[in-house]
Amino acid sequence: KYKTEYTEFKKGKVQELARIRMWQKDEKLAFRSLPKIRAKDLAEWQRRRVAAGAGPNTIKNDLILLSHLYTVAAR
Numbered sequence: 001k002y003k004t005e006y007t008e009f010k011k012g013k014v015q016e017l018a019r020i021r022m023w024q025k026d027e028k029l030a031f032r033s034l035p036k037i038r039a040k041d042l043a044e045w046q047r048r049r050v051a052a053g054a055g056p057n058t059i060k061n062d063l064i065l066l067s068h069l070y071t072v073a074a075r
Contacts, residue, residue: 002020002069002072003017003020006068006072007020015061016065019061019062019065020065022062023062023065023066026045027043028041028044028045029041034070034073040062042063043064046059047064
């Protein structure tokens with residue numbers, strides 16, 4: 001729903017779609033609802049991303065997308 005209602009209208013939609021696909025492929029978080037994701041889950045996710053070679057800015061941008069999902073869900 002987020003992809004069609006928000007991402008499609010963004011200037012950086014290609015990059016955001018790639019980030020959404022990355023989140024969707026995450027086997028530990030993809031099928032959990034937003035309220036069930038805890039800080040320890042994100043810390044573990046971050047360790048996995050660093051181990052996979054993701055840089056600090058990539059991780060920050062991935063988390064910005066997740067933060068916006070929470071913002072949209074709260075509305």
